[in-house]
Amino acid sequence: MSNNSTTLSYPDPQNLTVDSTIRLHDGVEMPIFGLGVYEMNDAETEQSVTWALEAGYKLIDTAEWYENERPAGRAFRTFLKNNPSISRSALFFETKLMHNRGKEATRKAIEKSLEECGLEYIDLYLLHSPLGGPTMRRESWEAALEAKKAGRIRSIGVSNFGVNHLKELVEARRKEDWPSVNQVDLHPFMTRTDIVGYCRDHGIALQAWAPLVRGLRFSHPTVTALATRHGKSPAQVLLRWSVQTGYAAIPKSTHQNRIVENTGIFGWALSDDEMKELNALDEFLVTDWEVTTVE
8 A cells, every 4th residue: 555645655464574664755665574672781682683683574673772772783783794695785774862952962873873883874763752842853853864865874753753743843844854754652552543644644654662562461352362363472463463554563572482473473464354353452551651742
């Protein structure tokens, strides 16, 4: 399916694979599935990234705030060195700005992230939150735009931005300078129809940072019934909902068996009625952080 008003386009939800990508409105291809390394220490990060890439993951999501850009980048580079048949362009590395503190601070943060991860460029760079106020958001965004135009970053987006924050960036700029992605807490128990609607209307792709609901709803009867019906785990049902809805999913795990198991969301599909069942579970469940309505 595609949005005719933008160049954002999605893969066929019925024929997804671990290699499927969403073409962002700037033309960058973003994998629909990846690994998040939130709250992992250095050893866990390096090992988990290695396991994920070996299992076929194409996207790694880290952040300045996580303090693990260095081990994530090291594992990423080592994997490429050990697998010369896989090109750098076949993989996707994304990270995030910790604080919106103005143009110069953001320039320095971008260079520091590049130094930490040890890569020539970052595929996707996000403002991690809207905190800091309108002026600092605007200046931080302008610095990210500069880095993109300089080739240091391929695509830029935001994380945890609400509709009003997105409007600030969209209404004052040309389409090519809009965010390409909004990474936010999305799952059947937090559907955020206002943010999703605005992003889809403006060609902004969505990435779900807590697609497994932090494990809080693995035992929900609807989820367990669907898991039993399809011979899948509750985690696989939740992840399938994400990618079938059109969201890029970045589940976190430090366990090799779960990292591999999470790839088992391809080659099958939820029916339209089953998707409706899951969509009906919305309860505005905040799993970690909720800043989409700050000033």
